[in-house]
Amino acid sequence: MFLSFEQRVLKAFQSHIAARYGLEAGLALEQPKQPEFGELAVPVAFQLAKLLKQPPRKIAAELVSEIGPIEGVAAMEIAGAGYLNIRFDRAAYGGGLLREPAAPEPADEKIIVEHTNINPNKAAHIGHLRNTALGDTFVRMLRSRGHRVEVQNYIDNTGVQVADVVAGFHFLEKKQPEEVRALAAQPRFDYLCWDLYARTSAYYKDHPEAAAWRTETLHAIEAGEGVLAEMAHVVADAIVEAHLDTMLRLGVEYDVLPRESEILHLKFWEAAFELLKQRQAIHLESEGKNAGCWVMPAAAFSTSAESEDSKVIVRSNGTVTYVGKDIAYQLWKFGLLGKDFYYRPLRRYADGRRLWITTDQPAECPVRFGGGARVYNVIDARQSYLQDVVAAGLRALGYTGQAGRSVHFSYEMVALSPRCCVELGIELPEEDKKRPYVEVSGRKGLGVKADDLIDKLIDKALEEVEARHADRPAEERRAVASTIAIGALRYFLLKFTRNSVIAFDFQEALSFEGETGPYVQYAAVRARNIVRKLEERGETLPDFATELTPEAMGRQLQAEDFWQVLLAASKAGTAVERATIGGEPAHVAKYAFQLAQSFNNFYHQYHVLHEENREKKVFLLWMTEFFRAQLERTLEILGIAVPPYM
């Protein structure tokens, strides 16, 4: 609602300025910090002052007297050195909110978002949770704005990390495939692999000769034959399921899981290699340290540095690097490879949606994936160099448009605070003790496992629920606690902007007060409670559209605090739109918190059900309903559910 008023004002100014001064002012509207300055501030007189060489106040005065009426605007006044402060027609604004909000125009083009992308060789940890929470929330943001989104979760089931765990089972533990299969059927197989991966990595460190295990395993996986390859399948498939389960606890679902094994078997790389060679995007190095490798010159992906080395795409032994495969995958995402996967269904989600996984077995597929118009890769900032190389690959092939629409949705890592390390009983080497935080390391087994954290959050939430609702059935209390725990977790992961390093701390993550998910959930629960109580009293919700006439609306909104609160609550669309353009889920989280704060204040100040004046009571009920809807809508975008009680 706010958005459409804002746009109307913007358009009025743009066309007036173009007609009156013949200027295309790139003007931006501001929301004044002081509520008494009105709802919108137009600083355009300052810009025009420079161009026209006239004092800003004079231009502002001209604008006010000449622009004419703008629908929905009640007043326009000059303030300060030349601000134009705009006041809305409150009754018209409130009346607009009474009607159903218009759904955003559905977009035609497909957006692909790839996130999660965890090596299927161990349990997911908090770093992975940040990736998934950001990716999933961004997907929800895009969808809420009407975009068509396909969610991909890439599975590197043939890589070094899987190989290391397989090597651990085979060489270190002397396990047979059927033994591994039996273990994989047990719960928490991902935890077992977490430990084994750390043990194997440590063993490599002390026994350099064991590096041969990795090579042998990788070759076996690539050839697809023998016990090592069989074990790799067992491990990767089981861990993928574990990750899907973990992420489902957070309400995260995917459309398709493209796997590296199919990239290999269906010769995606060979197709990409041919393209890269044809267009001379890469060349065979004949001398120097990269002799015998196919490389991409640094000039292709690095802006200014001559000191940068070329990037090896194909090793001297003929195998392709990760980046090479990623270029092939990226080409497929844009539908530029001229090849496609086959798919089979992997699971069905509660809402009936199917999750598909790639296969190399030719089959009739009722679905098609890839071929997106825009691609977001949710990958941490440490991989920005590699993402630059991937985009450079597209550019070098002549796909400059696609390279521009290939977005590295980057974020900083989750690290462990020193206090957190102490709590986990991690012994830090002396040189790490004075660092501000310690990097999570799967290889070292250093980190907080996702499921452990979720369990811990549920336990804590359950204590709180039991203290308040001892009379409720245990199963129901557990469901409520779970909803609260997930709300706390998702909010915690989203409240930081993307390029802020999170130094993970249990005390902060486990907090349910202040700027947290449960605080926002609580506000929504309170709003629902009011309506529930009303019905328990034998009353029903009034028909707002007929009772709240423009006159009544105008009268009620004369009260400054009602107006301010309604205004704040009506800005959800603006907030989400801006956050989506800026690619910043944290801004949606921040808005949700402010909305909840605003409602809690309202809730405390006005006793809706006890109001005696009919018109005011109807108005207060409408405000409550409006708040509830906005809170639920915003929480939905954050992937946070509202429990029945708290």
Next chain:
RNA sequence: GCGCCCGUAGCUCAGCCCGGAUAGAGCGUUUGCCUCCGGAGCAAAAGGUCAGAGGUUCGAAUCCUCUCGGGCGUACCA
């Protein structure tokens, strides 16, 4: 060395892209608020050389340059 990111209240962070009106929030600290829709709440106080120095500007936390701290990259690992 080079590239990217960060430095704002005791702590954790918004605000910076797009310069504007007394720099915001949460936690913590201090103090109030349950005859009232459930206090996971509300109200208030204290707390800031926006790392530092130059520059651009009528105006800089915001733009530019440099310096100082810190982090991460810069693999024939992913």
